[in-house]
Amino acid sequence: MANNDDQFKKVISHAKEYGYVFQSSEIYDGLSAVYDYAQNGAELKKNIRDYWWKAMVQMNDNIVGIDAAIFMHPTTWKASGHVDAFNDPLIDNKDSKKRYRADVLIEDYCAKIEAKIEKEIAKAQTRFGNAFNKPEFISTNPRVLGYQEKINTTLSRMAKSLENEDLADVKALIEELEIADPLTGSKNWTDVKQFNLMFGTKLGASAENAMDLYLRPETAQGIFVNFLNVQKTSRLKIPFGIAQTGKAFRNEIVARQFIFRMREFEQMEMQFFIKPGTQKQWYEHWKETRLKWHLSLGMGNDNYRFHDHEKLAHYADAAADIEFKFPFGFKELEGIHSRTDFDLSQHEKYSGKKLQYFDPEENKNYVPYVLETSIGLDRMFLAVFSNSLQEEELENGTTRTVLKLPSVLAPIKATILPLVKKDGLPEIAKQIVEDLKWDFNVDYDEKDAVGRRYRRQDANGTPFCITVDHDTLKDNTVTIRHRDSMQQERVAITRLREIIKHDTDMRSWLMKIK
Numbered sequence: 001m002a003n004n005d006d007q008f009k010k011v012i013s014h015a016k017e018y019g020y021v022f023q024s025s026e027i028y029d030g031l032s033a034v035y036d037y038a039q040n041g042a043e044l045k046k047n048i049r050d051y052w053w054k055a056m057v058q059m060n061d062n063i064v065g066i067d068a069a070i071f072m073h074p075t076t077w078k079a080s081g082h083v084d085a086f087n088d089p090l091i092d093n094k095d096s097k098k099r100y101r102a103d104v105l106i107e108d109y110c111a112k113i114e115a116k117i118e119k120e121i122a123k124a125q126t127r128f129g130n131a132f133n134k135p136e137f138i139s140t141n142p143r144v145l146g147y148q149e150k151i152n153t154t155l156s157r158m159a160k161s162l163e164n165e166d167l168a169d170v171k172a173l174i175e176e177l178e179i180a181d182p183l184t185g186s187k188n189w190t191d192v193k194q195f196n197l198m199f200g201t202k203l204g205a206s207a208e209n210a211m212d213l214y215l216r217p218e219t220a221q222g223i224f225v226n227f228l229n230v231q232k233t234s235r236l237k238i239p240f241g242i243a244q245t246g247k248a249f250r251n252e253i254v255a256r257q258f259i260f261r262m263r264e265f266e267q268m269e270m271q272f273f274i275k276p277g278t279q280k281q282w283y284e285h286w287k288e289t290r291l292k293w294h295l296s297l298g299m300g301n302d303n304y305r306f307h308d309h310e311k312l313a314h315y316a317d318a319a320a321d322i323e324f325k326f327p328f329g330f331k332e333l334e335g336i337h338s339r340t341d342f343d344l345s346q347h348e349k350y351s352g353k354k355l356q357y358f359d360p361e362e363n364k365n366y367v368p369y370v371l372e373t374s375i376g377l378d379r380m381f382l383a384v385f386s387n388s389l390q391e392e393e394l395e396n397g398t399t400r401t402v403l404k405l406p407s408v409l410a411p412i413k414a415t416i417l418p419l420v421k422k423d424g425l426p427e428i429a430k431q432i433v434e435d436l437k438w439d440f441n442v443d444y445d446e447k448d449a450v451g452r453r454y455r456r457q458d459a460n461g462t463p464f465c466i467t468v469d470h471d472t473l474k475d476n477t478v479t480i481r482h483r484d485s486m487q488q489e490r491v492a493i494t495r496l497r498e499i500i501k502h503d504t505d506m507r508s509w510l511m512k513i514k
């Protein structure tokens with residue numbers, strides 16, 4: 001695919017054309033940064049959620065799952081620090097009247113320098129061929145070193161200014177770097193201001209008695225306020241975890257990049273409660289475990305990297321992102337945060353209730369420390385979908401568009417096709433659908449020539465096409481075609497279940513994490 005922008009546009013249009021993601025309320029011209037998942041998208045999203053839930057909850061004896069409400073008592077957000085500190089630094093362009101996140105403008109500036117580094121590497125790779133030593137090149141080439149130095153100094157100055165709430169310096173940095181409005185090129189900026197990201201709403205029938213609420217900006221707090229209830233009713237001993245998936249809402253200033261940054265999105269979070277002092281060890285454990293989960297999907301080891309936070313959130317003593325190579329570059333996909341005892345202590349303080357654990361080994365009570373893993377389901381969806389969409393040159397000189405979704409996540413596992421719409425073939429194909437649908441999400445397709453149907457299923461991400469033809473009438477065999485290799489084999493109808501299961505069963509995919 002031509003360049004990253006074109007590739008990303010293709011991802012968005014393919015997601016719409018094949019029933020994965022639609023803009024919300026499209027007939028009213030849509031709602032910015034809000035999206036609906038369509039028939040295939042809802043299945044893919046559910047499969048990603050299940051893959052996470054199984055790996056985190058079902059496969060770990062000491063992790064349980066809950067489903068807390070979106071509405072929470074408003075004091076929750078005072079205690080968690082969101083009312084006072086859940087802000088983004090925003091800046092307006094006086095000419096275009098467009099609003100931006102100041103930190104994102106600076107990060108985008110650095111991403112452009114990073115793209116220059118990638119270019120230098122690609123050039124050198126072509127020049128030196130097999131003799132090319134990438135690590136040595138990166139650590140010695142003066143131009144690359146200069147670029148890297150520029151990125152490092154810029155990002156660390158930004159982190160320091162944000163940490164010190166020195167918004168004037170953030171603006172000064174934007175001006176010194178001569179960052180322009182990406183849409184108009186204007187450099188006429190306002191001062192940088194803080195903007196709270198929480199959506200407010202009201203609970204109650206009459207205006208006088210209504211209570212001000214927030215839509216939760218993260219699912220984590222629903223776990224913290226339930227910590228003791230879950231611990232007592234499950235009798236779990238530390239270390240143990242509580243997981244949940246669910247909607248979160250943020251009034252994002254920069255709403256772009258499709259489902260990467262949404263105003264309504266879904267998180268999959270796990271809070272792991274540990275003994276104070278053991279947080280370093282668990283931090284490393286969960287970084288490694290979560291990376292293995294990602295790698296198990298086979299989407300390319302080079303597409304992931306860790307990014308350690310320089311600017312720590314108000315609750316953390318260590319934090320790292322797992323970044324993924326999206327079509328627009330490496331960006332945060334998941335966060336692993338060492339949250340100390342901040343949240344539970346704050347809820348103790350604001351609620352006046354003890355949120356402590358009695359440790360029988362130590363024979364004392366304490367507020368546990370927390371290690372958090374937090375991933376956006378929609379962002380994971382985008383990672384999977386964009387990585388899977390490929391344009392392939394075929395041996396006969398033609399190209400095909402194929403959505404190489406990990407088969408465990410594919411919305412439809414197999415489509416059954418009668419070669420022609422007569423001679424009893426549709427009846428057999430429909431019977432196969434009836435038999436397989438007890439175990440898998442399968443589909444039936446009889447429209448168009450079989451070659452076109454194969455292409456349609458490739459683009460739809462369906463791992464198997466099963467064709468019923470006239471030989472089926474004689475020997476009860478069918479042709480099964482594999483999406484990625486396009487290999488076809490003749491198999492007995494009775495073997496279909498076993499073949500599909502072998503490739504799509506979560507068990508064999510999750511085994512790779514062990």
Ligand code: GAP
Nearest residue numbers: 218220260261262265333334335374375376379
């Ligand atoms: N409880 C910690 C927490 O919420 P976060 O880094 O703000 O941490 C965690 O969010 C993850 O949620 C991110 O890594 C990202 O995948 C996802 N996420 C955050 N904001 C998002 C948004 N506006 N749209 C889509 N996903 C988002």
